[in-house]
Amino acid sequence: SSKEQGRNRYQWFTSSMDDMVIEKVNIETSIRKCLANDEFILHYQPKINLETGATYGVEALIRMPSYENGLIPPSSFIPLAEETGLIVSIGKWVLDTACKQNKAWQDKGFAPLRISVNISARQFLQEDIVEQVRQTLNDSGLEPKWLELELTESIIMRDLEDTAEKLQQLKKMGITISIDDFGTGFSSLSYLKNSPVDILKIDQSFLKCIDENDDTNEAIVRAIISLGQSLQMNVIAEGVETEGQLRFLKAEQCNSAQGYLFGVPCDAQAFGEFLKSKKQWFEFK
Numbered sequence: 001s002s003k004e005q006g007r008n009r010y011q012w013f014t015s016s017m018d019d020m021v022i023e024k025v026n027i028e029t030s031i032r033k034c035l036a037n038d039e040f041i042l043h044y045q046p047k048i049n050l051e052t053g054a055t056y057g058v059e060a061l062i063r064m065p066s067y068e069n070g071l072i073p074p075s076s077f078i079p080l081a082e083e084t085g086l087i088v089s090i091g092k093w094v095l096d097t098a099c100k101q102n103k104a105w106q107d108k109g110f111a112p113l114r115i116s117v118n119i120s121a122r123q124f125l126q127e128d129i130v131e132q133v134r135q136t137l138n139d140s141g142l143e144p145k146w147l148e149l150e151l152t153e154s155i156i157m158r159d160l161e162d163t164a165e166k167l168q169q170l171k172k173m174g175i176t177i178s179i180d181d182f183g184t185g186f187s188s189l190s191y192l193k194n195s196p197v198d199i200l201k202i203d204q205s206f207l208k209c210i211d212e213n214d215d216t217n218e219a220i221v222r223a224i225i226s227l228g229q230s231l232q233m234n235v236i237a238e239g240v241e242t243e244g245q246l247r248f249l250k251a252e253q254c255n256s257a258q259g260y261l262f263g264v265p266c267d268a269q270a271f272g273e274f275l276k277s278k279k280q281w282f283e284f285k
Protein backbone atom coordinates (compact mmCIF):
# COMPACT_ATOMS: atom_id res chain seq x y z
CA SER A 1 0.00 0.00 0.00
CA SER A 2 0.98 3.60 -0.33
CA LYS A 3 1.03 3.95 3.46
CA GLU A 4 3.52 1.12 3.69
CA GLN A 5 5.60 2.61 0.92
CA GLY A 6 5.59 5.89 2.76
CA ARG A 7 6.79 4.22 5.90
CA ASN A 8 9.48 2.35 4.01
CA ARG A 9 10.65 5.49 2.39
CA TYR A 10 10.73 7.16 5.76
CA GLN A 11 12.68 4.28 7.28
CA TRP A 12 15.05 4.25 4.36
CA PHE A 13 15.53 7.98 4.75
CA THR A 14 16.22 7.88 8.49
CA SER A 15 18.58 4.96 8.26
CA SER A 16 20.51 6.75 5.53
CA MET A 17 20.70 9.84 7.73
CA ASP A 18 22.03 7.64 10.52
CA ASP A 19 24.61 6.22 8.14
CA MET A 20 25.74 9.71 7.29
CA VAL A 21 26.10 10.61 10.95
CA ILE A 22 28.03 7.42 11.64
CA GLU A 23 30.21 8.06 8.60
CA LYS A 24 30.96 11.59 9.85
CA VAL A 25 31.81 10.33 13.32
CA ASN A 26 34.09 7.70 11.79
CA ILE A 27 35.92 10.25 9.68
CA GLU A 28 36.26 12.64 12.61
CA THR A 29 37.63 9.83 14.77
CA SER A 30 40.13 8.91 12.05
CA ILE A 31 41.27 12.52 11.70
CA ARG A 32 41.84 12.84 15.46
CA LYS A 33 43.70 9.53 15.52
CA CYS A 34 45.92 10.52 12.59
CA LEU A 35 46.72 13.86 14.22
CA ALA A 36 47.52 12.28 17.59
CA ASN A 37 49.72 9.54 16.10
CA ASP A 38 51.33 11.62 13.36
CA GLU A 39 49.89 9.31 10.70
CA PHE A 40 48.87 11.75 7.96
CA ILE A 41 50.85 11.46 4.73
CA LEU A 42 51.84 14.03 2.14
CA HIS A 43 52.10 13.15 -1.52
CA TYR A 44 54.09 15.30 -3.90
CA GLN A 45 53.48 16.26 -7.53
CA PRO A 46 55.94 18.10 -9.80
CA LYS A 47 55.30 21.47 -11.49
CA ILE A 48 57.06 21.98 -14.81
CA ASN A 49 58.33 25.15 -16.48
CA LEU A 50 57.01 24.92 -20.06
CA GLU A 51 59.84 27.01 -21.46
CA THR A 52 62.74 24.98 -20.05
CA GLY A 53 61.15 21.62 -19.27
CA ALA A 54 62.56 21.82 -15.76
CA THR A 55 60.73 20.80 -12.61
CA TYR A 56 60.74 24.05 -10.62
CA GLY A 57 58.15 23.28 -8.00
CA VAL A 58 56.18 20.63 -6.16
CA GLU A 59 52.69 20.62 -4.63
CA ALA A 60 52.07 18.88 -1.31
CA LEU A 61 48.78 16.95 -1.24
CA ILE A 62 47.48 15.34 1.95
CA ARG A 63 46.28 11.72 2.31
CA MET A 64 44.68 10.01 5.31
CA PRO A 65 45.69 6.38 5.78
CA SER A 66 43.05 3.93 7.00
CA TYR A 67 43.16 0.17 7.63
CA GLU A 68 39.96 -0.62 5.74
CA ASN A 69 40.16 1.78 2.81
CA GLY A 70 43.83 2.50 2.15
CA LEU A 71 44.67 6.14 1.50
CA ILE A 72 41.64 8.44 1.83
CA PRO A 73 41.70 11.44 -0.58
CA PRO A 74 41.34 14.98 0.81
CA SER A 75 37.90 15.45 -0.78
CA SER A 76 36.60 12.82 1.69
CA PHE A 77 37.81 14.47 4.89
CA ILE A 78 38.88 18.11 4.34
CA PRO A 79 35.26 19.41 4.25
CA LEU A 80 34.52 17.76 7.61
CA ALA A 81 37.85 18.99 8.97
CA GLU A 82 36.75 22.52 8.00
CA GLU A 83 33.36 22.03 9.64
CA THR A 84 34.83 20.78 12.92
CA GLY A 85 37.80 23.14 13.04
CA LEU A 86 40.25 20.22 12.93
CA ILE A 87 41.60 21.79 9.73
CA VAL A 88 43.59 24.21 11.90
CA SER A 89 45.69 21.39 13.36
CA ILE A 90 45.87 19.58 10.02
CA GLY A 91 46.96 22.78 8.31
CA LYS A 92 49.78 23.34 10.80
CA TRP A 93 50.96 19.77 10.31
CA VAL A 94 50.92 20.09 6.51
CA LEU A 95 52.81 23.39 6.49
CA ASP A 96 55.40 22.10 8.94
CA THR A 97 55.90 18.76 7.17
CA ALA A 98 56.10 20.30 3.69
CA CYS A 99 58.66 22.94 4.73
CA LYS A 100 60.84 20.39 6.53
CA GLN A 101 60.65 17.95 3.60
CA ASN A 102 61.60 20.65 1.13
CA LYS A 103 64.56 21.68 3.29
CA ALA A 104 65.62 18.02 3.54
CA TRP A 105 65.65 17.70 -0.28
CA GLN A 106 67.74 20.86 -0.52
CA ASP A 107 70.15 19.55 2.12
CA LYS A 108 70.54 16.37 0.03
CA GLY A 109 71.85 18.54 -2.79
CA PHE A 110 68.87 18.49 -5.15
CA ALA A 111 68.26 21.67 -7.13
CA PRO A 112 66.00 23.81 -4.89
CA LEU A 113 62.28 23.61 -5.59
CA ARG A 114 59.43 25.84 -4.50
CA ILE A 115 56.95 23.79 -2.50
CA SER A 116 53.29 24.74 -2.54
CA VAL A 117 50.83 24.10 0.26
CA ASN A 118 47.03 24.32 -0.02
CA ILE A 119 45.49 26.64 2.56
CA SER A 120 41.82 26.26 3.47
CA ALA A 121 39.41 29.06 4.33
CA ARG A 122 39.16 28.49 8.06
CA GLN A 123 42.92 28.09 8.28
CA PHE A 124 43.56 31.41 6.55
CA LEU A 125 40.95 33.17 8.71
CA GLN A 126 43.06 32.57 11.84
CA GLU A 127 44.34 35.83 13.19
CA ASP A 128 47.87 34.53 13.61
CA ILE A 129 48.20 32.70 10.28
CA VAL A 130 51.03 34.98 9.12
CA GLU A 131 52.89 34.44 12.39
CA GLN A 132 52.37 30.67 12.05
CA VAL A 133 53.91 30.68 8.60
CA ARG A 134 56.83 32.79 9.76
CA GLN A 135 57.43 30.49 12.73
CA THR A 136 57.20 27.36 10.57
CA LEU A 137 59.77 28.72 8.14
CA ASN A 138 62.06 29.61 11.05
CA ASP A 139 61.73 26.15 12.61
CA SER A 140 62.40 24.35 9.32
CA GLY A 141 65.19 26.63 8.13
CA LEU A 142 63.51 26.90 4.71
CA GLU A 143 63.92 30.24 2.96
CA PRO A 144 60.56 31.96 2.25
CA LYS A 145 61.25 32.08 -1.49
CA TRP A 146 60.94 28.28 -1.59
CA LEU A 147 57.38 28.36 -0.19
CA GLU A 148 54.16 29.00 -2.10
CA LEU A 149 50.66 29.17 -0.65
CA GLU A 150 47.69 28.10 -2.79
CA LEU A 151 44.43 29.83 -1.91
CA THR A 152 41.10 29.66 -3.69
CA GLU A 153 39.24 32.65 -5.08
CA SER A 154 36.57 32.43 -2.38
CA ILE A 155 39.19 32.76 0.36
CA ILE A 156 40.85 35.72 -1.31
CA MET A 157 37.57 37.50 -2.06
CA ARG A 158 35.98 36.87 1.36
CA ASP A 159 37.13 39.68 3.62
CA LEU A 160 39.03 41.85 1.20
CA GLU A 161 40.73 44.14 3.72
CA ASP A 162 41.73 41.46 6.20
CA THR A 163 42.91 39.16 3.41
CA ALA A 164 44.85 41.85 1.58
CA GLU A 165 46.67 42.76 4.78
CA LYS A 166 47.66 39.13 5.43
CA LEU A 167 48.69 38.56 1.82
CA GLN A 168 50.82 41.70 1.82
CA GLN A 169 52.64 40.53 4.93
CA LEU A 170 53.26 37.06 3.49
CA LYS A 171 54.42 38.61 0.25
CA LYS A 172 56.78 40.95 2.13
CA MET A 173 58.33 37.87 3.73
CA GLY A 174 59.13 36.61 0.24
CA ILE A 175 56.46 33.93 -0.04
CA THR A 176 54.72 33.23 -3.36
CA ILE A 177 50.91 33.44 -3.49
CA SER A 178 48.79 31.62 -6.04
CA ILE A 179 45.08 31.34 -6.73
CA ASP A 180 44.04 27.69 -6.99
CA ASP A 181 41.16 26.47 -9.20
CA PHE A 182 41.14 29.85 -10.95
CA GLY A 183 38.08 30.47 -13.10
CA THR A 184 35.62 28.55 -10.91
CA GLY A 185 35.02 31.32 -8.36
CA PHE A 186 34.07 34.95 -8.38
CA SER A 187 37.28 36.93 -8.55
CA SER A 188 36.98 40.66 -8.85
CA LEU A 189 39.29 41.67 -11.65
CA SER A 190 39.73 45.16 -10.24
CA TYR A 191 40.86 43.60 -6.96
CA LEU A 192 43.27 41.24 -8.74
CA LYS A 193 44.86 44.18 -10.52
CA ASN A 194 46.31 45.52 -7.27
CA SER A 195 46.58 42.28 -5.33
CA PRO A 196 49.78 40.62 -4.16
CA VAL A 197 48.87 37.44 -6.08
CA ASP A 198 51.77 36.04 -8.14
CA ILE A 199 50.23 33.07 -9.93
CA LEU A 200 46.92 32.01 -11.47
CA LYS A 201 46.31 28.26 -11.45
CA ILE A 202 43.86 27.39 -14.22
CA ASP A 203 41.28 24.95 -12.84
CA GLN A 204 41.66 21.48 -14.27
CA SER A 205 38.05 21.38 -15.47
CA PHE A 206 39.01 23.81 -18.26
CA LEU A 207 41.73 21.44 -19.52
CA LYS A 208 39.14 18.75 -20.25
CA CYS A 209 38.62 18.08 -23.95
CA ILE A 210 41.23 20.67 -24.97
CA ASP A 211 42.88 18.10 -27.22
CA GLU A 212 39.49 17.30 -28.78
CA ASN A 213 39.07 20.87 -29.95
CA ASP A 214 36.61 22.01 -27.30
CA ASP A 215 36.28 25.61 -28.43
CA THR A 216 34.73 26.96 -25.24
CA ASN A 217 37.35 25.53 -22.92
CA GLU A 218 40.11 26.60 -25.30
CA ALA A 219 38.76 30.15 -25.22
CA ILE A 220 38.63 30.15 -21.41
CA VAL A 221 42.18 28.85 -21.07
CA ARG A 222 43.41 31.44 -23.60
CA ALA A 223 41.56 34.19 -21.70
CA ILE A 224 43.14 33.23 -18.36
CA ILE A 225 46.62 33.09 -19.90
CA SER A 226 46.19 36.52 -21.43
CA LEU A 227 44.72 37.89 -18.18
CA GLY A 228 47.84 36.64 -16.40
CA GLN A 229 50.06 38.32 -18.96
CA SER A 230 48.20 41.63 -18.55
CA LEU A 231 48.39 41.48 -14.76
CA GLN A 232 52.02 40.34 -14.85
CA MET A 233 51.21 37.11 -13.13
CA ASN A 234 52.46 33.67 -14.09
CA VAL A 235 49.90 31.11 -15.19
CA ILE A 236 50.02 27.37 -14.49
CA ALA A 237 47.65 24.75 -15.89
CA GLU A 238 46.70 21.85 -13.62
CA GLY A 239 45.32 18.46 -14.62
CA VAL A 240 47.47 18.16 -17.76
CA GLU A 241 47.16 14.55 -18.90
CA THR A 242 47.82 14.47 -22.65
CA GLU A 243 50.39 15.56 -25.25
CA GLY A 244 47.58 17.44 -27.02
CA GLN A 245 46.89 19.57 -23.97
CA LEU A 246 50.61 20.22 -23.56
CA ARG A 247 50.97 21.30 -27.20
CA PHE A 248 48.05 23.69 -26.82
CA LEU A 249 49.44 25.22 -23.61
CA LYS A 250 52.90 25.69 -25.11
CA ALA A 251 51.45 27.30 -28.23
CA GLU A 252 49.46 29.69 -26.01
CA GLN A 253 52.58 30.45 -23.96
CA CYS A 254 51.26 29.19 -20.66
CA ASN A 255 54.17 29.45 -18.20
CA SER A 256 53.95 26.11 -16.47
CA ALA A 257 52.01 22.90 -16.06
CA GLN A 258 51.19 20.15 -13.61
CA GLY A 259 49.40 16.85 -14.14
CA TYR A 260 49.59 13.09 -14.60
CA LEU A 261 51.43 13.61 -17.92
CA PHE A 262 54.49 14.73 -15.93
CA GLY A 263 53.97 12.84 -12.70
CA VAL A 264 51.26 11.48 -10.44
CA PRO A 265 51.43 12.55 -6.80
CA CYS A 266 53.70 10.13 -4.90
CA ASP A 267 55.20 9.81 -1.41
CA ALA A 268 58.32 11.64 -0.28
CA GLN A 269 60.65 8.74 -0.97
CA ALA A 270 59.41 8.17 -4.51
CA PHE A 271 59.59 11.91 -5.20
CA GLY A 272 63.20 11.91 -3.99
CA GLU A 273 63.92 9.09 -6.46
CA PHE A 274 62.28 11.14 -9.20
CA LEU A 275 64.58 14.06 -8.40
CA LYS A 276 67.63 11.80 -8.27
CA SER A 277 66.85 10.09 -11.58
CA LYS A 278 67.03 13.35 -13.55
CA LYS A 279 63.58 12.47 -14.87
CA GLN A 280 62.55 15.89 -13.59
CA TRP A 281 63.85 17.32 -16.87
CA PHE A 282 61.28 17.08 -19.64
CA GLU A 283 62.10 17.39 -23.32
CA PHE A 284 59.42 18.87 -25.51
CA LYS A 285 59.19 18.01 -29.19
Ligand code: C2E
Nearest residue numbers: 061062073074075094118119120239240241259260261265
Ligand atom coordinates in the same frame (compact mmCIF):
# COMPACT_ATOMS: atom_id res chain seq x y z
P1 C2E B 1 43.99 21.04 -5.77
O1 C2E B 1 44.87 21.81 -4.86
O2 C2E B 1 43.37 21.76 -6.90
O3 C2E B 1 44.88 19.81 -6.25
C1 C2E B 1 44.79 19.23 -7.51
C2 C2E B 1 44.14 17.87 -7.45
O4 C2E B 1 44.15 17.29 -8.76
C3 C2E B 1 44.84 16.85 -6.57
O5 C2E B 1 43.84 15.99 -6.05
C4 C2E B 1 45.71 16.09 -7.56
O6 C2E B 1 46.06 14.80 -7.13
C5 C2E B 1 44.80 16.04 -8.75
N1 C2E B 1 45.51 15.93 -10.03
C6 C2E B 1 46.78 16.26 -10.32
N2 C2E B 1 47.08 16.03 -11.62
C7 C2E B 1 45.96 15.55 -12.19
C8 C2E B 1 45.62 15.11 -13.52
O7 C2E B 1 46.43 15.15 -14.46
N3 C2E B 1 44.35 14.68 -13.71
C9 C2E B 1 43.42 14.64 -12.70
N4 C2E B 1 42.20 14.19 -13.00
N5 C2E B 1 43.70 15.04 -11.44
C10 C2E B 1 44.96 15.49 -11.18
P2 C2E B 1 43.85 15.57 -4.52
O8 C2E B 1 45.23 15.26 -4.08
O9 C2E B 1 42.80 14.53 -4.35
O10 C2E B 1 43.40 16.90 -3.79
C11 C2E B 1 42.12 17.44 -4.00
C12 C2E B 1 41.98 18.78 -3.32
O11 C2E B 1 42.06 18.65 -1.91
C13 C2E B 1 43.07 19.76 -3.70
O12 C2E B 1 42.78 20.35 -4.94
C14 C2E B 1 42.99 20.73 -2.54
O13 C2E B 1 41.96 21.66 -2.73
C15 C2E B 1 42.63 19.82 -1.38
N6 C2E B 1 43.84 19.51 -0.61
C16 C2E B 1 44.83 18.63 -0.87
N7 C2E B 1 45.79 18.66 0.08
C17 C2E B 1 45.40 19.60 0.97
C18 C2E B 1 45.98 20.12 2.19
O14 C2E B 1 47.07 19.73 2.64
N8 C2E B 1 45.26 21.09 2.83
C19 C2E B 1 44.08 21.57 2.36
N9 C2E B 1 43.45 22.52 3.04
N10 C2E B 1 43.52 21.10 1.22
C20 C2E B 1 44.17 20.13 0.54
Ligand code: MG
Nearest residue numbers: 059118150180
Ligand atom coordinates in the same frame (compact mmCIF):
# COMPACT_ATOMS: atom_id res chain seq x y z
MG1 MG C 1 46.31 23.14 -5.03
Ligand code: MG
Nearest residue numbers: 180181203238
Ligand atom coordinates in the same frame (compact mmCIF):
# COMPACT_ATOMS: atom_id res chain seq x y z
MG1 MG D 1 43.32 23.16 -8.14
Ligand code: MG
Nearest residue numbers: 180181203204
Ligand atom coordinates in the same frame (compact mmCIF):
# COMPACT_ATOMS: atom_id res chain seq x y z
MG1 MG E 1 40.70 21.57 -6.78
